[in-house]
Amino acid sequence: METSIAPEVTSSDHRELKAAAKAEARRGRDEAKAAREQQKADAKQAKLDAKAEARREREETRELATVARAQERADAVAADVELTQIAEVSAADETALSEDLGRDGVEPGRQHRQDARDARRATAAAKTEAKQQARAERNDARAQAAAARSAARAAQVDTHTAQKHDRELEPVDVAAEEESVESPKPVTEVETVQDAAELELEQDSTEPEPEPDPEPDDEKSIEEGDERERREALDLGGKSAKAQAANAKLAARREHREAKESARLERADAKEAARSEKVAQRANKRPDRIVEPPREPKVSFAERRRQKAAGVQTATGDPDRSSGARRAIAATAAALGAIGLICSVTLAVGALMVAIGAGENNAAYDALSSIADALVGPLRDVFTFTGANADDKEALVAWGLGSMGYLLVGLFAQSFLRSRIED
Template sequence: MRPVVTRPGVGLTRSVPTAGDWALAAETTASTEAGGLEGSTTSTSSADPGPQDVKATAKAAARRERDEAKEARQRQREEAARARREAKEAARRARDEAKEAKLRERVEAKEARLRDRAPSAAEPGTTSEDTSAETAREAKQRARAERVAAREAAAKARAARVAEAAAARAAARVDSQLAEQHAPEVMIVHDPTSVPASEVDDAVTRSEDSTPEAGDSTPEAGDTPPQDEESAPQPEEPTAREARVAARGAQRRDGSRRSADEERIRARAASLVPDSTDEAVDTQSAERAGEHKETARSARQRAKETARRERAEAKEASRNERQARRADKQDRIVEPPREPKKSFLERRREGSVDAGRSAGSKRAISVLAGLIGALGLICSFLLAVGALVVALGTGEGSSAYDTLSSACDVLVGPLRDAVSFSGTDAEVKESLVAWGAGSIAYLVVGVSAQWFLRSRIDD
């Protein structure tokens, strides 16, 4: 008998999205398909099916196996995700309970200290200042406790909002996944062993009634069982309705937990509020505290002024010491006054005038030195030539010799009579000695005069 393809809710029976029904439907479908395949095989055995039918059958079987494996993997992923969410929720509840316990212990300890401190403050031996100080400390402690409680309440509310948003997102994600899974058409098989819809509805109603309340479902901080995937039983595949029911239960639990936390915080704040009988004592303690603050402020101001004055005195002493050391290092020798400074233009103008004067004198001296040197050289040359002619004995009686001898006698002058010889050729010998010595003398005098004048130019 071929299966009838219908949509959910249409037909004599309808499919309820539970794990047992899905398994039963899958087995029935498989058995029906197997029966249909056997009937078709027996009916077509005589027709001797070809290779295309065999391939189609193999492909259908492979596709069915892949679908089953895919569904199994999807179920495993959903179960793992559900287990992780439950573990996170349990850990978060444990942390919240531990924080509440610590906060409760701190508040109780503070209240106990306040109670222990109150009788000692009321003893007759204590002074008013001690009582006011104790009261001020108690007020500070109460204010600090209120601030701590407010911060913890804000943190708890923020954590609750985050958890609520995460639960809503998780529920929406589960709803979308389940809707995608159940959106395709479902094959309903008319089987006498199928479960009627009324029984399924009754089972769902019983499961909703048996859901634990918010107060009973909250585990203790130390009784959280370890999450063991091997030992824990594998949960069934959830449906859209079960997911919505679980989300509503989680929201109810979160709401009840938040209301309980708010009630505890309000009770704690009410217990920490000071009584009206302590207002006068608080006013006196505040006035005394103000007086103490003013006294301390004036003392600090005086200390600052004293420190500032000491620093100024130390700076002045160090400055005087540096000036004294600098005065000791100065030179004691009195120097003569210097000439007044002249500008660059004045110095340049004076230098140009002096340079013009010195240039003219230097030029005249250089010309004179050149003339003296040339004259001495010429006279020395004439005397040397005359001495050479006399020594050689050539040209005597000629006009050139007479002119040369007369010029040499004029140049030598009185030196001609300074040396006298006797005998033959005495006149020739006297001329040779006089002219030779005169040539040397003129040469030495000309060179010496030229050197002397040039040295004056350099100076």
């Protein structure tokens, strides 16, 4: 009974010691993390203070430069005004001397001109000295601003170096504490990997606060520090055996996939080259037996008939005679067409007058009816009607049909004769 209780007490004590060691290690990690965060906050505040100081110095430098430029402009304006006044006084003195010389005939001295030249030289020297002094003040202000920027940059570099040193030392101390408290087990490695992942997530999740108007050099150094922190976090996470195995497996898969893709592309290129070679050989072996007819421009039917008629005239050897016959046939066709049209119009007008009842006591209708009866001839007796207006009906039908007949006959005769000309 007693021998069975002792192992249980030992295992429970061991679990309690292990839990206490884990809690102590976790508390140490939390304290280290809090110290790191406090150090980051202090470094950030120092950086902000340095930037504010540099900005204040730059503003003071700008104000000094502005005041110097304004003073320089004022000195230049005063020098110009003084030169103008001296020139006016010199001109007035010369005028007065010339007047005295004109009145008295005495030669004036050169002292006035020498005084004017000395005054101009003194003014130019004062102006040059003012410019040099303003330039020296601007150079001093620029040097002070450059020194302030260099100091801020050095402080920032020192801060980043201290942070990096602390980050390099802290994981080693935590691992040493865990090894001193616990025995080396896989659980410790997993916890270390988890802590590294948590540290990486915390570093990625912490967003930098917006900083007012960073300088180009400060911004570049900040970006370099962030990139360095990300690389260190990635290196810390990649030191574990699982991460290395996963990376090796991914690399092997990538190489295998690339090898398969390259082999597939090579096979496709070889197939395409063989297919092209076969097609070229087949085209060289098989001659083209299809003979295409020569292409000629399209010619209309009338143009072909004219060309045929011209060929016939050339074959007979009498082009003048054939051309005279063509002209005679063309004149006959035109005359027949005109006669048919005139007769058709005459009969149509007569039929219209009969239809509207304009033949009562009309001499023109009498002359037109006699001409229409002569043109119609025996066609008038073909149609017979009964009733009061039988004569008018017979005239209307006979003249209307005669008008259409003359028109059709004239057109047909004209087209027939013209076709004979083309033949």
